[in-house]
Amino acid sequence: MFKKFRATFHDDWCPDCYEKMEVLKKQLYSLPLMVGHYESHSDASYYIKNLTKINKKAEIPPGFYACGAYLYRCPNCGNQMVKLSIFLPVRDQEKYEETFFIKSKEMINYILEN
Numbered sequence: 001m002f003k004k005f006r007a008t009f010h011d012d013w014c015p016d017c018y019e020k021m022e023v024l025k026k027q028l029y030s031l032p033l034m035v036g037h038y039e040s041h042s043d044a045s046y047y048i049k050n051l052t053k054i055n056k057k058a059e060i061p062p063g064f065y066a067c068g069a070y071l072y073r074c075p076n077c078g079n080q081m082v083k084l085s086i087f088l089p090v091r092d093q094e095k096y097e098e099t100f101f102i103k104s105k106e107m108i109n110y111i112l113e114n
Helices: 002-007 046-049 106-112
Strands: 024-032 052-054 064-073 080-090 093-102
Touching: 024 106, 046 106, 064 106, 080 106
Parallel strands: none
Antiparallel strands: 024 052, 024 064, 064 080, 080 093
16 A cells, blocks of 8 residues: 555656556657747657657757657566656756656657657
């Protein structure tokens, strides 16, 4: 019961068995959304179609949004999910718009391969 309670406050804990998940991969991507034109998308297919892999923040075009992707795996039950943190780089800071989790196999495979 205590693990279940603590897991609700930790986004890197498994929602199924409440164990701490490990990060398999981290990757930075740019998005084709400009400042002032941000729209929320929670569908994995949107990101699979629109993420462009980049190696560092300096590669993000000025005025465009970026996305930090984290692939998590639970060492206990094997559950996998992708955390997407959407942000706008502003003067060496990150202004976060939203963060959400996607469990779709297509998204997991996309992050593994790209």
